[in-house]
Amino acid sequence: MSNKMHIKLTVNGEAHEFLAEPRELLIHTLRERLDITGPHIGCETTHCGACTVTMNGKSVKSCTVFVAQANGADLTTIEGIGDPDNLHALQTSFKEHHGLQCGFCTPGMITRAAKFLEENPNPTEEDVRFGMAGNLCRCTGYQNIVKAILATADELNAAKEAAE
Amino acid sequence: MKDDITREDRVDALGGMGCKRKRVEDARFTQGKGNYVDDIKLPGMLFGDFVRSPYAHARITSINKEAALAIDGVVAVLTAEDLAPLGLHWMPTLAGDKQMVLADGKVLFQGQEVAFIVAKDRYVAADAVEMLDVQYEELPVITDPYEALQSDVVLREDLDTNVPGAHGPRKHHNHIFTWEVGDEPATNQVMDDAEVVAEESMYYHRTxxxxxETCGSVASMDKINGKLTLWGTFQAPHVVRTVASMLSGIEEHNIRVxxxxxxxxxxNKVGVYPGYICSIVASIVxxxxxxxxxxxxxxLMSTAFARDYWMKGKISATKDGKITGLHCHVTADHGAFDACADPTKFPAGFMNICTGSYDIPVAYLGVDGVYTNKAPGGVSYRCSFRVTEAVYFIERMIEVLAIKLNMDSAELRRINFIRKDQFPYKAALGWEYDSGDYHTAWDKALKAVDYDGLRAEQAQRVEDFKAGKTRKLMGVGLSFFTEIVGAGPVKNCDILGMGMFDSCEIRIHPTGSAIARLGTISQGQGHATTFAQILATEIGLPADSITIEEGDTDTAPYGLGTYGSRSTPVAGAATALAGRKIRAKAQMIAAYLLEVHDSDVEFDVDRFTVKGAPEKFKTMKEIAYAAYNQAIPGLEPGLEAVSYYDPPNMTYPFGAYVCVMDVDVDTGVTDIRRFYALDDCGTRINPMIIxxxxxxxxxxxxxxxxxxxxAYDKQGNxxxxxxxxxxxxxxxxxxNYETDFTVTPSPHHPIGAKGVGESPHVGGVPCFSNAVNDAFRAFGLTHTNMPHDHWRIWKTANALGLHD
Incomplete structure (x- = not known):
């Protein structure tokens, strides 16, 4: 297999350029080629959402995206959501509300939640449960995840109001 | 120390037992900086992938490696033939059976490991998996354990039926063991004499x-120094090291897991899988x-299924509902190899807790283990060994008996509960329950949900349904469970001969912070948070100043790992006791520094004070510094302790659950309107984590x-x-779940804690199932098997004539 493609993509603001087989899956590009190991592999069939990243402004499951499809894309992973000195409100809220246990789903969960709150800044509990239904968690039963996301929405809205 | 700091302030500053301490693990997980096995990347690392059997039962007639090896980047293809000279083509299972690492002549379940491809990356390995030429000759497939016991087809040709297995004589070539507990003749006599006997057969399906995260490992053999390092998804890393040493012949000190x-x-991650062995062999090769x-x-196809128990029950009672006896027989489908992860003396785990929370004078349990063409396993899926099966069995039998007696099942439970004054309670099938107060918990639960109101609402719903006003029925699911966790006393609990104690080693640093290492390993339970809380209370240093480390066999003390809710009951006890050893030495140091006799100082939150003169004290921080830097006559420098804890008994957490469910008879869709869970896990360490x-x-x-x-089809797919x-x-x-609690400490545990992680699963399964069954009780349903998916519920409604 030597039909390699010239791929360019931006991950968390950093530009990358390399040759890759078109069949390479985006999750492997991130994890193995670029050493961005926050997104995880849980099912390889688009069900669990552990590999969720934001691609060109939309949540995608990177385990079923070929790197060829991501050519030219702008990507954000959990590593680009916040940093130790400047955590995203969701990262704080998940800890505050015990919204994680083993942590395996957490990067995908928070990445999706961040995008979800952009799509819907004033969600009801039902909205959160539906909007997050593409991300599976085996540990928490979701109750505290939902709580953490709703609390973050309130917090972000209060901050927005205060700024206005 | 300023005077305005109160004792309460000092307690709060510790972040000790009982507080809702936020988790220290979360910083790395929320920022994508966890370190899971697939995140490990070593220079020159190769990737292994399995060729698996497409058939459930077949003879392998040939394996041709040529095409696979011809692919650029393929380094090796291992088959049973390659492992045989090392004696590694088979491995012992935790249940005393043996299991093929790679298929040796035949395959016995779909997805069985046939060959291990080693390649430069996972894509090349996957290509080679496709190219390996394996020829099979299909054999008759058996997926039903009852059929297996009648069939002439021999699944395990490697075993001699005349030679007893690990758990006694085998009755048939597909039979593994018979395990019996209790008094069968006496139980049968009670059944014969009983005023009422209820019988039911139930299948607890395979799941x-x-x-x-799936299972995985990274093996790295350093041939120069003769050291093997193995990273992996291990719930019991120390046991893996011992087993790896026994199998490979590499001395245990040269293996780091x-x-x-x-x-x-x-x-899922208790057992030892072929993938672990193959990664080790491939690294050596x-x-x-x-x-x-x-x-x-x-x-899902190959590593560690759970359940698959065919259970037949008989329960006898007086006409007033006092239970007089219980008879249970299980046909246990263990798949192709007996790879259950149970303590050695318990081939059906603690299934003999199946008398549940009830004072049942006479009981019998018989279990027959059977081979079929299904994947091996039989692990305890979020429960202590087979306790989910036991509790499901008794909680369904209670409902079945209530129907037979035409009685309310909440009342039936109440009149049969073991009373508070009966603890410690010796059950008919051998266990000694440590403590409990079931009536208080039950009354609290029923009151919280307005149980009588629910039954009235349900009765009205039945009327409305019959009158054509609704198509939704209402089920009230009840369950009361007693878990048996914290294995276990070494005298009766071991795995592969290794006693099930656990351990903690503490090292206090001179400036008053500490590291504690344990023989367990967290998989999300938050050990780094909660064990530090136990220690904070025991040694008077803030939890935030205590690092908890687990999982590295080169540094952690030997322990049996985390499963069966054993971390808090066993390692938690070791932690408290090691902490008390630290405190004992600290007391001597404090007395020396305060110039009084050892017995004249007492521990108070974070310090030792002179008795009767609390203004004279030394804080634990000061004591830690002195331990290293001050010559104290008669005392060695330093402040360290270790404790290996062999529990005197299991612990017995319990709980009362209620589920209120609507069931749409036309679609089979269920809607859980309310779920109330009261848990009693003894002393509560961190309510948030609980x-x-x-x-x-x-x-x-x-x-x-x-x-x-x-689920399997007839061909074993x-x-x-x-x-x-x-x-x-x-x-x-x-x-959303409503949680509640009572606190009945374990009398034999150093801090009274019983463990909680698995209770909700054990109590939850029968509660949900009882809700579904209860919804149809008014229409003549006694029992229907799980899983209650929409299609099966629709079929139940249909069979009851509710669509007519």
């Missing part, structure tokens, strides 16, 4: 723990590090009761090999 962060276990990580389909464990365990219970299963077919609930399907 799978399915943690979000590391469990990094683990993405959920739930029993190639001299390079080798990673193996299974995909989800491989995980609630989190309960939410999670209940959700896994919901999954199992309402849809999750590993796995029908539920991906998350498309294998039900994992999403946020959309899961309700």
């Amino acid at each position: 799978h723990p399915c943690p979000l 590391v469990s990094p962060d683990i993405g959920g276990g739930f029993g 190639t001299g390079k590090p080798v990673k193996w990580v299974e995909d989800r389909m491989e995980n 609630d989190g464990q309960i939410h999670g365990g209940l959700t896994e219970a919901l999954a199992v009761a309402l849809g999750q299963e590993i 796995v029908k539920t090999g991906t998350l498309m077919d294998f039900f994992l609930p999403t946020a959309w399907e899961v309700p």
Whole structure:
């Protein structure tokens, strides 16, 4: 297999350029080629959402995206959501509300939640449960995840109001 | 120390037992900086992948490696033939059987490991998997354990039926063991004499723990120094090291096993799998590090299923509902190899807790283990060994008996509970329950949900249904469970001969912070948070100043790992006792510094004070510094302690659950309107984490009761090999749970804690199932098997004539 493609993509603001087989899956590009190991592999069939990243402004499951499809894309992973000195409100809220246990789903969960709150800044509990239904968690039963996301929405809205 | 700091302030500053301490693990997980096995990347690392059997039962007639080896980047192809000279083509199972590492002449279940491809990356390995030429000759397939016991087809040709297995004589070539507990003649006599006997057969279907992270390992053999390092998804890393040493002949000090962060276990990661062995062999053969990580389909098809118990029950009672006896027989489908992860003396785990929370004078349990053409396993999926099966059995039998007696099942439970004054209670099948107050818990639960109101509402709903006003029925699911966790006393609990103690080693640093290492390993339970809380209270240093480390066999003390809710009951006890050893030495140091006799100082939160003169004190921080830097006559420098804890008994957490459910008879769709869970896990270490464990365990219970299963067709094909077919609930399907508690400490545990992680699963499964069954009780249903998915519920409604 030597039909390699010239791929360019931006991950968390950093530009990358390399040759890759078109069949390479985006999750492997991130994890193995670029050493961005926050997104995880849980099912390889688009069900669990552990590999969720934001691609060109939309949540995608990177385990079923070929790197060829991501050519030219702008990507954000959990590593680009916040940093130790400047955590995203969701990262704080998940800890505050015990919204994680083993942590395996957490990067995908928070990445999706961040995008979800952009799509819907004033969600009801039902909205959160539906909007997050593409991300599976085996540990928490979701109750505290939902709580953490709703609390973050309130917090972000209060901050927005205060700024206005 | 300023005077305005109160004692309460000092207690709060510790972050000790009982407070809702936020988790220290979360910083790395929320920022994508966890370190799971698939995150490990070593220079020159190769990737291993399995060629698996497409057949459930077949003879291998040939394996031709040529085409696979011809692919650029393929380094090796290992088969049983290659492992045989090392004696590694078979391995012992935890249940005293043996299992093929790679198929030796035949395959016995679909997805069985046939060959191990080692390649430069996972894509090349996957290409080679496709190219390996394996020829099979199909054999008759048996997926039904009753059929297996009648069939002439011999599944395990490697075994001699005339030679007893690990658990006694074998009656048939597909029979593994018979395990009997209790008094069968006496039980039969009670049944014969009884005023009322209820009987039911139930199938607890096969399912799978399915943690979000699959199983995997990275092996790195350093041939120069003769050292093997093995990272992997191990719930019991020390046991893995011992087993790896026994199998490979590499001395134990030359093997380092590391469990990094683990993405959920739930029993899936207790056993030893062919992938671990093959990664080790491949690293030895190639001299390079080798990673193996299974995909989800491989995980569901081949590693560690749970349940698959065919249970037949008889329960006898007086006409007033006083239970007089219980008879249970189980036909246990263990698949192709007996790879259950149970303590050696318990081939059906603690299934003999099946008398439940009730004072049943006479009982009998018989279990027959059977081979079939299904994957091996039989692990405890979020429960202590087979306790979920036991509690489901008794909680369904109670409902069946209530129907026979035409009695309310809440009342039937109440009149049969073991009374508070009967503890410690010796059960008919051998266990000694440590403590309990079931009536108080039950009354609190029923009051909280307005039980009488629910029954009135349900009766009205039945009327409305009959009058054509609604198509939804209402079920009230009840369950009261007693768990048996914290294995266990070494005298009767071991795994492969290794006693089930656990351990903690503490080192206090001169400036008053500390590191504690334990023989357990967290898979999401938050040990780094909660064990520090236990220690903070015991040694008077802030939890935030205590690092907890687990999972590296080179540094952690030997322990049996984390499963069966044993971390708090066993390692938690070791932690408290090691802490008390620290305190004992600290007391001597404090007395020396305060110039009084040892017995004249007393521990107070974070310091030792002179008795009767609390203004004279030395804080634990000061004592730590003195321990290292001051010559104290008669005392060695330093402040360290270790404790290996062999529990005198198991612990017996219990709880009372109520589920209120609407069931649409036309679609089979269930809607959980309310779920109330009261748990009594003894002393509570961190209420926030307890609630989190309960939410999670209940959700896994919901999954199992309402849809999750590993199903096979007649040819032994796995029908539920991906998350498309294998039900994992999403946020959309899961309700909010109401949690509650009572506190009945364990009398024999140093801090009175009993463990909680698995209780909600154990109690939750029968509660959800009872709700579904209860919805149809008014229409003549006694029992229907799980999983209660929409299609099966629709069929139940249809069979009852509710669609006519």
